[in-house]
Amino acid sequence: xxxxxxxxLPAADxxxxxxxxxxxxxxxxxxxxxxxxxxxxxxxxxxxxYETSNAGTAQNTQMGWMSDDLDAEMNALRERGxxxxxxxxxxxxxxxxxxxxxxMRAAWFRDSEGxxxxxxxxx
Numbered sequence: 102x103x104x105x106x107x108x109x110l111p112a113a114d115x116x117x118x119x120x121x122x123x124x125x126x127x128x129x130x131x132x133x134x135x136x137x138x139x140x141x142x143x144x145x146x147x148x149x150x151y152e153t154s155n156a157g158t159a160q161n162t163q164m165g166w167m168s169d170d171l172d173a174e175m176n177a178l179r180e181r182g183x184x185x186x187x188x189x190x191x192x193x194x195x196x197x198x199x200x201x202x203x204x205m206r207a208a209w210f211r212d213s214e215g216x217x218x219x220x221x222x223x224x
Contacts, residue, residue: 107139108148108164111156112214118150121213125181150214157215164218171199171206171222183210186217 112118119138122128130138141147148164168174175185175198185198186209193200198208207221
């Protein structure tokens with residue numbers, strides 16, 4: 102039976118990734134092994150970062166978080182230097198980094214390794 106859910110993200114430089122997640126997101130790994138780090142956000146959910154030369158090559162959302170207050174989250178992250186992506190593609194246009202799609206608002210940023218991270222809020 103499937104149990105724990107976790108995302109796996111690539112990193113070209115684990116030290117740089119660890120600093121980004123600590124400095125920008127206030128997260129620290131609770132498990133480290135040679136070539137990887139594991140972050141548990143709850144007993145059932147977490148994410149892993151592993152070292153690979155493939156980092157930064159994906160052009161899609163690789164991890165997402167839900168928020169009760171997207172604007173407050175974005176403001177706090179911007180204060181720490183996080184830059185949100187702007188999009189103007191068929192079916193989606195961001196305004197101040199936020200795309201509104203039905204009852205969902207979402208914003209994307211890249212981590213230090215080029216991974217696309219999404220924060221969403223149901224309205």
